[in-house]
Amino acid sequence: MKAEEGTAAYWRKLLGLDEPGNPALFKLKPVWQAGLRPAFYHLLGLIFRSYCPVKVVGLENLPPRPPYIIAANHASSMDFAVVAWAMGKRREELFALTTKLFYDIAFTRFWIKLAANAVRIDTVADFFPALRAAAKVLLAGKAVYINPEGTRSVNGAILPFRPGVGLLSIETSVPIIPVYLKDTWKVLRPGSILPRPARIEVRFDRPLDPEAYRLNGGPAYDGYKALTEELRQRIVALSSS
């Protein structure tokens, strides 16, 4: 047996996958959120049907129930809200990881929690807290929203993907739904506050099954990387379909 073989166990330990989950953790939602969120998305819908019309394609590709990972390209701060709006009532099963830089400011936290089931993460320290938080969401039977580029594209071009999404999918055995967001960057660019009118599209692709990428014995990373690359190819294909 080669030295590199069987590294998946170390990854599982780092992700805390063998620790007991706590589904109750993700069921709690303050009354104000439960009351205001539908109103927020209703108002958003008025904008998404007129000022910047959103076309939704392939929503039937969502698995019948969570857990799953929504992996979308990232070009605007409105991306999560667009996907959540497109998902209708099923947005309630979707969780977003939110950096403490925004979560710890009362004003932005209010808006984040209004729009999303948010999990606070400390991305400044390193990336494992984020992956662990995402794993906990999935182990609790929920869905998690991830931008595999790790940063925003300034012109809509799809950037290279970081392989953490592949790791998460393979080690939790949860499928990835590739999502392409078209032209959200034209509506709300980095640094701008007021949206500009433009047509947006959200394209959901069929689920990507991680099992074919699980390497039995080899360096686990190679499987994570291969799955992530396939995910990127799927989103690139969605962008030109």
Next chain:
Amino acid sequence: MNREQLTAEIRSMVARIIKQPEDRILPDANLFSDLGVDSLLGVEIIASLDRKYSLDVPEGRLKDIKTLNDIVEMVASFLANK
């Protein structure tokens, strides 16, 4: 195993994992900025070392490792304390 042998063994392992020739892995070359290793591939190196030498590397040590020398130092220190 002396320090030189340990370095050679680890260099060979790192080269296989990051798919680079051994002679590119200089002792003080930064694996991330000089050799294009991403964060997860860095962890894969540690995972392989962990398995080969039964080190049980705590997560907190991962961010201290940037070069081949750092890795050799860490492994030597773990082996000495076993």
